[in-house]
Amino acid sequence: MKPMKKSLLTAAVATAFAVSGAQAAGISDDKVKIGVLADMGGVYSDICGKGCVTAVEMAVEDFGGTVLGKPIEIVSADDQNKADIGSAKVREWVESEGVDAVNGLVASSVTGAVTKVLTDNKKIALISTSASHAFTTKACSPYNAHWTYNVVALANGTVKPMLDAGKKKWFFITADYAFGHALEKVATGVINSNGGEVVGAVRAPLGTTDFSSYVLQAQSSGADVVALANAGADFVNSLKTAAEFGLTETADVAGLLVFTHNAKALDPNIAGGMKLTTGFYWDMDDETRAWSKRFKERHGTIPAMGQAGAYSMTMHYLNAIKEAGTDDADAVMAVMKKNKPNDFFARNAELRADGRMVHDMYQVRIKKADERSNEDDIFAIEQVIPGDVAFGPMMDQCNFTAKK
């Protein structure tokens, strides 16, 4: 947006906000343009990446390719997990290419930078795969919709049932960066408030190959549960080592953030039996299977939870544009929060005022080798965790909701 008279702009926006889209001017630039930003070739490319682009394409096609008679376009870019690259790209998208909303969004550091740009430009962030809960708490924005999961849901979903089952002493092997720290902190909160105790923690640098030293420390701590507050290759390597050193026989190992693709990368003899929390599993019921089958035909693999989430939120977004009669972000967001998302992904769902999409989460168990009927047969769903239990109540850290 060009720097025009600020007061005029503010007045216009204020008016638009006040009448909540009633007199908004239809579709800007005669099209709705969705940007998909994700790590396309790096460590997180399997959990969102091109699969997120495919999911958004499927949503747009299923929607009919047009909304309010105007075409829907998709652009995508690789953020390489770098905040500066991601935010520069999104700035270009919204300022000169007329992008209305950005989907995808993986590494929390990138998402943090991108949501700032989007909020400054009053465009919507549809966050599919980021883990941090900051985007709906201390860094919240009226333009953020955080869809699939977050660290709070993971901690509540995985940690609480284990505490209830009498596993009170916990040890953390934590990835030594913002995401790992956040996960450990949130999980520690859940442990302390449910009568558990954290007996120790080690911070392993990101990209550590050999975890045997940390596994030994966990072993000597006498913990009932060793929680792996890490992700991706770190998770796979730490779990492999835990199994090799016999830790899995003397204590429970809990993976706090495990994607189906990571679980698939593990020998079922090692990972089998482990419980974890996910926002989506392809083989849950007929609806999830039908969509996942279509996704696999196009993309080649079963969908990760963030990819299913990317489809679900694109649909909800487009439906909201249709109902609002405009692609103006404030008006669309108001409808998105008013209507409850309901599809194969979003069950008993609601997009809360703070931007958190609260929906059923699932506690699953990784199947053992003899339980699996094919290579995609990875999880057994143990328990459905209602959204309000998983995501907890809204926190008052979020300023814009407080103002409302």
Place this chain on the structure above:
Amino acid sequence: MATFLGINLFGLFGQLLVGLINGSFYALLSLGLAIIFGLLKIINFAQGALYMLGAFFAWMALNYMGINYWAALLFVPLAVGFLGILMERFLLRPIANEDHLYSLLLTFGLALILQGAFTHLYGSSGLSYAIPEQLKGGNRLPFMYLPNYRAWIILASIVVCAGTWYMIEKTKLGAYLRAGTENPQLMQAFGINVPLIVTLTFGFGVGLAGFAGVMAAPVYSVSPDMGSNMLIVVFAIVVIGGMGSIGGAILTGLGMGVVEGLTKYFYPEASTTVIFAVMVIVLLTKPAGLFGKEA
């Protein structure tokens, strides 16, 4: 916990042993690089990618051809070594007389291409490769549980490292090699085919990376970026050990494994940087490395 001296000592023994295991793995990895980097003066940034290739070849051999771990241990290093020979003959030799930077950039580019290609083909999440039946399980030592596979890593590493060291330092073939890299013209004049020796040596060094890749496949995640994580550490080890010193690379690999293991115990956050801190100190005090000869 730090006050219970008894417990601490036990924990410390465990950490020392784990450090030694990692160290023997580092020794194995840095050996190939020490030969290529130290003797041939080629800065092979593709060594990490070739290590990754070794792990992937082992996985492919098992899943596409049913070749088990033990056969892969023999066959994969040969395959990777053969690729190395092609690489030396057709890519590196044409620029052998140019500045070292050219080979550095060329191998770096190759590494990126390999890594990108495998990410494209197999994704970034990694593949699983089971520990072979014969090496499953482990033994409970007084102070820790020692998995059989880790004991095997120590054993295999010692055998390969000692064998290579003996071959290069004590045999006639090794003498030709050392002389050929020191003064190629003179050796040519004696009728020794130096380019052939260089090619074979490069192939051998690369084959060692493939061997380390097969060794790593059962215990670490087989993923396209496994090599790039490892490469820089291994380069640092070769630099600390001293250019051109095979024994230096082996001993430094073992030593750095122990140093890193202790850091993981006392201050885990620094465990990925400690080797580089040692490198800086060594370069400042002994620029040729711990075991290198002063130029």
